[in-house]
Amino acid sequence: MSLSTSTPTSPGSPGSTGTSLPTVPDDLLSIGDLDGPTIRGILDLAIELKRDPAGHSTALAGRSVALIFEKPSLRTRASLEVGLHRLGAQSVVFDQRDSPLGERESVHDLGRNLERWFDAVAARVNRHAVITELADCCDVPVVNTLSDLHHPCQALADLLTLHERGIPLERAHVAFIGDGNNVCHSLIEAVVATGGRITVIAPPRHGPSADVVSAGERLGAITGGRVEVTDDPEAVRGVDAIYTDAWVSMGETEDPDKLEELTRFRVDESLMNLAGPEAVFMHCLPAHRGEEVVDRVIDGPRSVVFDQAENRLHAQNAWFVARLA
Structure with a gap:
């Protein structure tokens, strides 16, 4: 099923099998x-x-x-x-x-x-x-x-993965839990731009950029998308996907206090069960197993992390x- 309504390309072009070439901006920075x-x-x-x-x-x-x-x-x-x-x-x-x-x-x-x-x-x-x-x-x-x-490239791969799993982007509800980092920022922009809903679950000191959230709220008024931020892990109830990332980003100095704050945001089987039986688990990798996610989740049947990597x-x-x- 096509995700867009644009005009097919002419014969002989890369998209000549029926897929159009979208007009994209000069650069892709976000x-x-x-x-x-x-x-x-x-x-x-x-x-x-x-x-x-x-x-x-x-x-x-x-x-x-x-x-x-x-x-x-x-x-x-x-x-x-x-x-x-x-x-x-x-x-x-x-x-x-x-x-x-x-x-x-x-x-x-x-x-x-x-x-x-x-x-x-x-x-x-x-x-x-x-x-x-x-x-x-x-x-x-x-x-x-x-x-x-x-x-941004990760967020595009994430949306492609959700689509492949039969989750309509305009109705998708994604929970990002943990450190509100660069991956979280791009996911907010991508989900809201396509009309979906994203709930960021993070401790107050480690939430996403207020500027990114504000921009998402303004965009959502146009697209019908929504972004919300909370520190309550139970906000995963009923979501289509639970997404997390490493608590210490590459190049950051490990902060024991930060790791302690984030402990209750670990994705384990009980959190996945709270989301519901159809929810998928997402992670951009590399994963710190036992820290932000347990083995039984990332290696479980609802994990799509290697689909994301391929995409x-x-x-x-x-x-x-x-x-x-």
């Missing part, structure tokens, strides 16, 4: 850059690319993408390299873990160089301000594959095809 219809168009294209990878093996032939990593990566690097290769594109990895962007040379100069060789740049960075600066100075598309504030590839590929094909 889900806030996309409206609901655009998100649905990207997901429709992702579904088509996943269904028929061979039919799109030359969609990005002759294109090159720079992949920049300031942080270690499994899912992001693998899904980008393999995904771009499947589309016929070349990727070049720049490992910046020991040399943060702006240290050896300015972000401006880096961007002006990369635009001469590459058709797009995808960057996994420590600070969101860095990728914003890179997009400002670089004359090719820039994709945020993770920053301290946003994780990173398809969601990202859809954006690149829409922007570069």
Whole structure:
């Protein structure tokens, strides 16, 4: 079932099997850059690319993408390299873990160089301000594959996973429980943009950005979506999905007080049962087993975490095809 109502592409184009190419903005820095219809168009294209990878093996032939990593990566690097290769594109990895962007040379100069060789740049960075600066100075598309504030590619994969599980996005109710981090921010933006409801369950000191929540409330007045924040774990009653993430984000110093505060927000079998028998469990990975989630949940039949990981590839590929094909 199509998620969008856009017009099919012409014969011979990457979406010629009936899926249209959505019009996407120049850069993808946050889900806030996309409206609901655009998100649905990207997901429709992702579904088509996943269904028929061979039919799109030359969609990005002759294109090159720079992949920049300031942080270690499994899912992001693998899904980008393999995904771009499947589309016929070349990727070049720049490992910046020991040399943060702006240290050896300015972000401006880096961007002006990369635009001469590459058709797009995808960057996994420590600070969101860095990728914003890179997009400002670089004359090719820039994709945020993770920053301290946003994780838009993950949110697109999450929506694709919910759709595959038969959960209508416009009626989806997702509970995000734990630390209100970058993944939480992008999930708020994505769920509300597509008309769903998200309940963030977190201790007051570790909730999501007030700016992100306020923006979600304003957007919800247009889309019919809803965002609410509470510190009551029982708010998972009746949700379609329970989502959590590591309590200590990559690069953060472990805080024993924070971990103690978050203990009652651990996802265990009793919490899943409270949600209901049809609720799925979601996690962007890597998981700290025994901390934010117990083994019997993440390895259980209602866990979709590896579907989410796989769908990173398809969601990202859809954006690149829409922007570069």
